[in-house]
Amino acid sequence: MHPERDSAPEGSAHEATRIVPNRSTTTRRAFLHGASLTAGALALGLGACSDDGGGSAASTTRDSAAGSSTSVAEAATPSGSPVGPDGIAVADLPGEDEIFGWISEIFDQGIRRTGYPADEWAEQWVAERFTEFGLSEVHAEPFAAKRWEPGECKLEVTPEGGQTRTVPCFPVPFSTPTPDGGLDLALVHLDAASPAPVGGQAALVDVALIEVPADMMGYGGSAPPDATDRVVDPDGTLAGSGHLLPFGTEFMGVMDSAIDGGAAAFIGALRDYPGDSFEYFVPYDALSRPIPGVWISNSSADELDRDLAAGPVSVRMVVSAETTEVETNNIVGFLDGADDEVVMIASHHDGPWASAVEDSSGMALVLAQAHYWSKRPVEERPHKMVFLMQGGHMSGGAGLLAYIDAHRDELDDVVLEVHLEHAALETEVVDGEVVATDVPVPRWFFTSRIPVLEKTVFDALSAEELGRSMVVAPDAFGEQPPTDGAMYHREGVPVVNFLTAPFYLFDSMDTLDKVDRAHLVPLTRATIRIVNSTAGETAAGLRSQVEQSTEDVAAG
Numbered sequence: 001m002h003p004e005r006d007s008a009p010e011g012s013a014h015e016a017t018r019i020v021p022n023r024s025t026t027t028r029r030a031f032l033h034g035a036s037l038t039a040g041a042l043a044l045g046l047g048a049c050s051d052d053g054g055g056s057a058a059s060t061t062r063d064s065a066a067g068s069s070t071s072v073a074e075a076a077t078p079s080g081s082p083v084g085p086d087g088i089a090v091a092d093l094p095g096e097d098e099i100f101g102w103i104s105e106i107f108d109q110g111i112r113r114t115g116y117p118a119d120e121w122a123e124q125w126v127a128e129r130f131t132e133f134g135l136s137e138v139h140a141e142p143f144a145a146k147r148w149e150p151g152e153c154k155l156e157v158t159p160e161g162g163q164t165r166t167v168p169c170f171p172v173p174f175s176t177p178t179p180d181g182g183l184d185l186a187l188v189h190l191d192a193a194s195p196a197p198v199g200g201q202a203a204l205v206d207v208a209l210i211e212v213p214a215d216m217m218g219y220g221g222s223a224p225p226d227a228t229d230r231v232v233d234p235d236g237t238l239a240g241s242g243h244l245l246p247f248g249t250e251f252m253g254v255m256d257s258a259i260d261g262g263a264a265a266f267i268g269a270l271r272d273y274p275g276d277s278f279e280y281f282v283p284y285d286a287l288s289r290p291i292p293g294v295w296i297s298n299s300s301a302d303e304l305d306r307d308l309a310a311g312p313v314s315v316r317m318v319v320s321a322e323t324t325e326v327e328t329n330n331i332v333g334f335l336d337g338a339d340d341e342v343v344m345i346a347s348h349h350d351g352p353w354a355s356a357v358e359d360s361s362g363m364a365l366v367l368a369q370a371h372y373w374s375k376r377p378v379e380e381r382p383h384k385m386v387f388l389m390q391g392g393h394m395s396g397g398a399g400l401l402a403y404i405d406a407h408r409d410e411l412d413d414v415v416l417e418v419h420l421e422h423a424a425l426e427t428e429v430v431d432g433e434v435v436a437t438d439v440p441v442p443r444w445f446f447t448s449r450i451p452v453l454e455k456t457v458f459d460a461l462s463a464e465e466l467g468r469s470m471v472v473a474p475d476a477f478g479e480q481p482p483t484d485g486a487m488y489h490r491e492g493v494p495v496v497n498f499l500t501a502p503f504y505l506f507d508s509m510d511t512l513d514k515v516d517r518a519h520l521v522p523l524t525r526a527t528i529r530i531v532n533s534t535a536g537e538t539a540a541g542l543r544s545q546v547e548q549s550t551e552d553v554a555a556g
């Protein structure tokens, strides 16, 4: 597979330096495209990361280009370090500190929503890392996505005959802003069985996160009933325990019942949410909702319930937000391999907040693979490798859809698509605060129903002692995995999609302390084992081994 690229103008050093004083989208795109052509051009772009675009920047970056070119050449040379009996060249693995360092650096840029400055920074930074590792043809593939930025969020509550008070809130992403001057409404608790009273008013809607059995996903969808070789849980901590998911029962459709009931506004009460937070970035499907909405905390909702029990309550809601169409980018780089079929290693570069777990951790796991495989000789890479950091995940998965649209006719050659998302720790609430424990969140490895691949994944997880892991059927959570790689499965591509789903995935409390740092290297090693296992396999060969689900058989 050789993804076709946009017919971008040939980059030159002169073009690339223009980005330094001017970070407009156009010049940035010129930089990213230019960057794909030579390591020198990209190195010039390194200066673009500096926010102080001064007049002397061009000469500074020109100097750094020379130095970087040397290190690029070194990085691209295979190390020749020995491979152990497990098929892994330990000397070429990035260490835990290095991988975690990447996560910290990404996190430190701030909120990384689609199209935000930190997300644009991430695109460039990933392109720079790919080039530094010696990947070839590093380039950006632009696509359109919605950028949503909240402004004011104000909720004033006045119980009849009482004092007005202000309730902290966060706008529901992609909901409609209030008209100028805000909305004055009566507050009505939504009763799903008889929603009529919320018509024209502010609907107070309870949203509680779902808790499922922690080992449920090992048995879900088309998984065989015998989960012996699907659940890796040597300490037995999954069975009998619960896993709090980052969604309520309506998933992205949280506002639907209020909208269907004719409400003029939605007030989502995050019931029993750990840490009493209300900074919840759901939905992120980029579908605009026709009414304004805000999230409030459980404790705020309890107060509103007390007010409502005593008599009528009026609310005044002011929500401003800007939704704009922006151009954002998938970042791509290649390594040659033993043949021209393809292994893809991917994740996404945007996130709901500064988001250490979602998905700074996934980006770092992809970089760890790029780092490792770039040091191995070509003949040791089982196939050509495509490293891909998709954008627009928090904007309806726009980068995933764009990549598949642009490369659909190349997917037949993909032996395996590996997505790496979220190395996460469980938490507990101490004195009202959510604090990380040292226990990993249950790890889902959505794996195509190809027995040899399922066995490989199970063996890799077992060998790397990645407890609390499951080989999960790709349809265990619906038609496709709920990952940033979802649609590859639907396109028939053999997949291994790693995902964890802690309850705080879409919350601003997703900070560096929640990253499962101790397992960054074992996850990297397990992924190398899985990639190694594709040696000698072909895309057509693996596809021919897909087990039909029992439902397919029954229906067919």
Ligand SMILES: [Zn+2]
Pocket: 348, 358, 359, 362, 393, 421, 422, 484
């Ligand atoms: Zn993610």
